[in-house]
Amino acid sequence: MDPVALRRMAIAAAAFGCAAIVAGPALTEERLTGFNADIRESSVSGISSGAFMAVQFATAWSSVIKGVGVVAGGPYWCAKADADDFLNGYMLPIMNATGPCMSGPPPELGSSFAKADAKAASGDIDPLQFVSRQKVYLFHGYNDAVVAKSVTDAAADFYRHYLGEPNRGNLFYQTTIGAGHSLVIAQEPHKPGLNECAANAVPYIDQCGYDQAGIILQHIYGALNAPNRGPLTGALWQFDQAVYTKPRHPGLLSLGNTGYVFVPKECEDGAACRVHIALHGCKQDSGSIGRRFVDDTGYNAWADTNHLIVLYPQTESSSFAPFNPQACWDWWSYVNHEDSYVTKSGPQIKAIKAMLDALTARATPAAAPAPAPAVAPASLKVIDTSDSSVDLAWSPQAGMTAYRISRAAADGQFVVVAEVAGPSFGDSNLKPASAYRWRISAIVNGVEGPASEEVAATTRAVPAPCAHPGSCPIVK
Incomplete structure (x- = not known):
């Protein structure tokens, strides 16, 4: 190195x-x-x-x-x-x-x-x-x-x-x-x-x-x-x-x-x-x-x-x-x-x-999940935050076509911001040191199910400029 x-x-x-x-x-x-x-x-x-x-x-x-x-x-x-x-x-x-x-x-x-x-x-x-x-x-x-x-x-x-x-x-x-x-x-x-x-x-x-x-x-x-x-x-x-x-x-x-x-x-x-x-x-x-x-x-x-x-x-x-x-x-x-x-x-x-x-030589093919109505996704949580992004994850549900992500400012109204195929989402282009809320819903064949419980997080501050990596002050 x-x-x-x-x-x-x-x-x-x-x-x-x-x-x-x-x-x-x-x-x-x-x-x-x-x-x-x-x-x-x-x-x-x-x-x-x-x-x-x-x-x-x-x-x-x-x-x-x-x-x-x-x-x-x-x-x-x-x-x-x-x-x-x-x-x-x-x-x-x-x-x-x-x-x-x-x-x-x-x-x-x-x-x-x-x-x-x-x-x-x-x-x-x-x-x-x-x-x-x-x-x-x-x-x-x-x-x-x-x-x-x-x-x-x-x-x-x-x-x-x-x-x-x-x-x-x-x-x-x-x-x-x-x-x-x-x-x-x-x-x-x-x-x-x-x-x-x-x-x-x-x-x-x-x-x-x-x-x-x-x-x-x-x-x-x-x-x-x-x-x-x-x-x-x-x-x-x-x-x-x-x-x-x-x-x-x-x-x-x-x-x-x-x-x-x-x-x-x-x-x-x-x-x-x-x-x-x-x-x-x-x-x-x-x-x-x-x-x-x-x-x-x-x-x-x-x-x-x-x-x-x-x-x-x-x-x-x-x-x-x-x-x-x-x-x-x-x-x-x-x-x-x-x-x-x-x-x-x-x-x-x-x-x-x-x-x-x-x-992976002994993998057993999994049976296709039976069709079922979408339910509210479980275990939604914030797993990481940066100055401009928040990383969300939740428990996957079998048979889901997609997940719809909605975001709101601390006291604002929820707005749909994306749809994703898997059980995580990196929400980007956010403001530093700002509070947000999220909820998600599952979609099965175009039909949206109920929303999850909300989670909230505040983005981090922008790190101070530092010309000498290795000696930059660490901000928690």
């Missing part, structure tokens, strides 16, 4: 060409077990290089990825790596990756749109119409001294382009938390070995009183049961990643030998479940920080009570070919120096997809 050091090392290199556990050390199982998990209910999130990879994976496999969480990451094909770049000394991708794709401003988005459109047209990625239905969460901490806000702004604009105005509420973008470059947690009391909120340092897990894992999962799936803050009832499994990189050794893809997966007890017993893929960032692999990303980022606590399987693939560092000294995910084509790295055939994307296929 040190862009200067990474660039110097890259330039120098270019010149030369199951056993289950609840806690404690994991035991190795060669293959992942298949569960009753519908692959079309899968999702992915990532931090830093994991965020860039999450965007690539979710775009390539948008037909099966329901939602994506992007924490301190940028748009699709930001590094602009092509085969010709390797022939010309492979300088452009690494310079883009460690330059404008981190410090900003990022390369213009026209090239990202053109690349995505071309790869969709050729069948190398799924049709982009599937991106328009994805739930998208983006995050930039205003103390992030590694990835500039303009880079994550570009990721937001990439998604807005494909979501279009009808689906604008699928996206929520949080920029008012004072986190450094990190995945953010709500640990109380603070845990030794993890960082204070404004830090930009290993292990890149900052304690800001902000439950990022829970917000990501609820933005994707709707209101969930409260997380298990006590001993988990599910189990952590350790598996051999070589099974999913064959015929190549994991090290040739800069992937570690061992990956992890958390499985709730109900999923192990055959209940219908879903899979979320959590991608660590540079220097967050198990070889660098042990199991901190797996154990301390909060995903498992939410998964334990919500029938969610969490897959934690792992990279590893390499000082030779492939050159990846900080164990980053391949978002600038360091593995094969071709533009396939952003497609289904990208070596790391293929490996992750093989893991996902294995976990």
Whole structure:
């Protein structure tokens, strides 16, 4: 995550060409077990290089990825790596990756749109119409001294382009938390070995009183049961990643030998479940920080009570070919120096997809819900607020055609502002430090049901300008 050091090392290199556990050390199982998990209910999130990879994976496999969480990451094909770049000394991708794709401003988005459109047209990625239905969460901490806000702004604009105005509420973008470059947690009391909120340092897990894992999962799936803050009832499994990189050794893809997966007890017993893929960032692999990303980022606590399987693939560092000294995910084509790295055939994307296929291998088709009149949606709640947006989530109802969102000012009349297909809505373009109310109703075949109970929230204030991220005052 040190862009200067990474660039110097890259330039120098270019010149030369199951056993289950609840806690404690994991035991190795060669293959992942298949569960009753519908692959079309899968999702992915990532931090830093994991965020860039999450965007690539979710775009390539948008037909099966329901939602994506992007924490301190940028748009699709930001590094602009092509085969010709390797022939010309492979300088452009690494310079883009460690330059404008981190410090900003990022390369213009026209090239990202053109690349995505071309790869969709050729069948190398799924049709982009599937991106328009994805739930998208983006995050930039205003103390992030590694990835500039303009880079994550570009990721937001990439998604807005494909979501279009009808689906604008699928996206929520949080920029008012004072986190450094990190995945953010709500640990109380603070845990030794993890960082204070404004830090930009290993292990890149900052304690800001902000439950990022829970917000990501609820933005994707709707209101969930409260997380298990006590001993988990599910189990952590350790598996051999070589099974999913064959015929190549994991090290040739800069992937570690061992990956992890958390499985709730109900999923192990055959209940219908879903899979979320959590991608660590540079220097967050198990070889660098042990199991901190797996154990301390909060995903498992939410998964334990919500029938969610969490897959934690792992990279590893390499000082030779492939050159990846900080164990980053391949978002600038360091593995094969071709533009396939952003497609289904990208070596790391293929490996992750093989893991996902294995976990979902025993899915049982669910019966179509019987037609029923719409009822008032339950569990409507505010899961996050920024200075200009509020993120709402509620419990999904089987058989619903859409949900209608109505908003009112603190003392005003309700007005319909949107309709969405899934159980969350990012309401944007709101006034800072202002109070609002919301209610929703379900629609079945054009017939609107009764409204939910109201929820209220006040948007945050606009963060004060700060020229030196990492030292900006944190406003609660």
